[in-house]
Amino acid sequence: MSKRILVLLVVVAIGMAAWYASTQSGKGKSGAGAASQQPATVVSIVDAAKMDVPVQLTANGYVSSLNSVDVRPQVSNIVAKVHIREGQFVKAGDILFTLDDRADKVNLQKAEAQVAKDKATLADLERQLARSQDLVGKGFIAQSAVDTVRAQVEAQRATLQADMAAANAARVALGYDTIRASSAGRAGAINVYPGSLVQPSSPPLVTISQLDPIAVSFTLPESELNGLLAAQNNGGIKVSASVQDAKKPLEGRLSFIDNTVDAQNGTIRVKAVFPNGDHLLWPGQYVTVSTTVRELKDVVVVPQAAIITGSDSKSVYTIAADQTAQSKPVELVYAFGTRAVVKGIQPGEHIVVDGKQNLRPGARVKAAEAATGSGQNNGGQVKDGQKSAP
Numbered sequence: 551m552s553k554r555i556l557v558l559l560v561v562v563a564i565g566m567a568a569w570y571a572s573t574q575s576g577k578g579k580s581g582a583g584a585a586s587q588q589p590a591t592v593v594s595i596v597d598a599a600k601m602d603v604p605v606q607l608t609a610n611g612y613v614s615s616l617n618s619v620d621v622r623p624q625v626s627n628i629v630a631k632v633h634i635r636e637g638q639f640v641k642a643g644d645i646l647f648t649l650d651d652r653a654d655k656v657n658l659q660k661a662e663a664q665v666a667k668d669k670a671t672l673a674d675l676e677r678q679l680a681r682s683q684d685l686v687g688k689g690f691i692a693q694s695a696v697d698t699v700r701a702q703v704e705a706q707r708a709t710l711q712a713d714m715a716a717a718n719a720a721r722v723a724l725g726y727d728t729i730r731a732s733s734a735g736r737a738g739a740i741n742v743y744p745g746s747l748v749q750p751s752s753p754p755l756v757t758i759s760q761l762d763p764i765a766v767s768f769t770l771p772e773s774e775l776n777g778l779l780a781a782q783n784n785g786g787i788k789v790s791a792s793v794q795d796a797k798k799p800l801e802g803r804l805s806f807i808d809n810t811v812d813a814q815n816g817t818i819r820v821k822a823v824f825p826n827g828d829h830l831l832w833p834g835q836y837v838t839v840s841t842t843v844r845e846l847k848d849v850v851v852v853p854q855a856a857i858i859t860g861s862d863s864k865s866v867y868t869i870a871a872d873q874t875a876q877s878k879p880v881e882l883v884y885a886f887g888t889r890a891v892v893k894g895i896q897p898g899e900h901i902v903v904d905g906k907q908n909l910r911p912g913a914r915v916k917a918a919e920a921a922t923g924s925g926q927n928n929g930g931q932v933k934d935g936q937k938s939a940p
Contacts, residue, residue, distance in 0.1 A: 594917070594918040595902055595903060596852070598851070602846065602848065604846075605774075609838075612768075612835065618760065627649040628746070629743065629748055634646050637737060640737060640758060654724040654727055672703065735758040761826055764831045768822075775811070788842070789802045793831065796830050806821035822839065852866065868899050875913045875915050876912075878895065880895055904918070
């Protein structure tokens with residue numbers, strides 16, 4: 551009896567072991583099948599576009615006056631009157647300061663009186679020369695006497711010319727007592743008052759700075775030098791400046807490209823001129839400027855968000871015809887806004903933008919429009935989906 555029970559127990563154990571083994575084998579096959587039927591990864595895609603892209607450069611610039619003049623006296627004298635106020639706008643030729651001119655007026659009068667005396671003396675000698683020539687023709691005097699008078703006339707003419715030059719010098723010295731603006735602009739701080747003694751070596755009496763038009767200086771990478779020169783030869787380069795209080799960027803034109811490149815930082819200094827009738831630009835002010843130096847023709851553009859940056863390379867995921875993801879290396883040529891110009895991609899290729907972090911090469915993908923039920927891409931086929939422009 552005990553042997554039968556023992557045999558029965560052995561048979562039951564063998565049966566249970568066989569059943570367990572078959573169950574685990576079925577689960578393994580089911581898991582492998584499930585793995586082979588994993589769902590496609592949902593991604594959003596765009597088509598690589600072909601277009602012309604202007605290369606726009608942005609830099610920080612500082613405003614400077616095109617014509618800033620430090621007004622200084624040319625003689626040592628006392629300030630008699632100040633004709634302007636601080637901050638006043640003046641025109642070229644306006645009187646700024648008057649110096650004490652009494653001594654210079656007297657010197658000019660003396661010089662003019664000497665000129666009048668010389669003229670009278672010269673007239674008398676010329677009459678004597680005329681009489682001498684008449685007498686020598688009649689044989690009453692020798693020729694040497696005529697020559698002597700002629701020499702006196704020529705000497706007096708030279709004296710007259712010298713005294714006339716001295717009168718002109720006195721007249722110039724008197725003109726130094728009236729200081730005028732050499733150019734239009736805005737007067738800065740006035741450093742003297744009536745009664746102040748001024749000298750040519752003294753600090754400036756005032757500084758006149760031109761505000762309209764005005765210049766903005768900035769630097770650009772030396773790699774853009776050829777484009778700058780070509781654009782300037784073809785009619786000039788437009789430059790825009792962003793000012794805080796302006797409703798829109800101010801428009802100007804590039805006026806100067808330096809003749810040397812800064813070897814330390816690889817930049818070249820340039821200058822643009824802006825009309826400044828509203829005085830929104832002020833000397834010493836810092837502004838943000840931008841300019842378009844060249845245009846990239848027929849290039850491929852993709853969203854910057856689609857580019858995967860590795861340690862030493864860049865790549866994007868493209869969608870193949872069998873709806874699988876393929877990794878392609880790209881070269882970044884130029885980035886602007888949210889888009890970038892790249893090499894290594896053909897126009898019209900489907901590029902993965904969102905969801906690329908979940909992909910591996912060869913993974914199955916599905917357009918995001920299909921997952922949201924838009925019904926516009928024919929069951930999630932990329933080629934039939936609605937894609938946004940990059």
